[in-house]
Amino acid sequence: MAAGEASATVQMRLKQTDSKLLRAIEDAMTRIRQERFGTCEKCGQPISKARLEAVP
Numbered sequence: 001m002a003a004g005e006a007s008a009t010v011q012m013r014l015k016q017t018d019s020k021l022l023r024a025i026e027d028a029m030t031r032i033r034q035e036r037f038g039t040c041e042k043c044g045q046p047i048s049k050a051r052l053e054a055v056p
């Protein structure tokens, strides 16, 4: 019957939700990374991008 079709729809919806969720997680992680690596973890001083690139 339409079981396969319904399953495909559910899978498609799950994929859409997944990509939205992944996007949100990526955005959050990027923000965290910028906040975390934008300043020194030890003294809290801002770290220049050049230094960030030199010491990943």
Ligand SMILES: [Zn+2]
Pocket: 040, 041, 042, 043, 044, 045
């Ligand atoms: Zn420092």
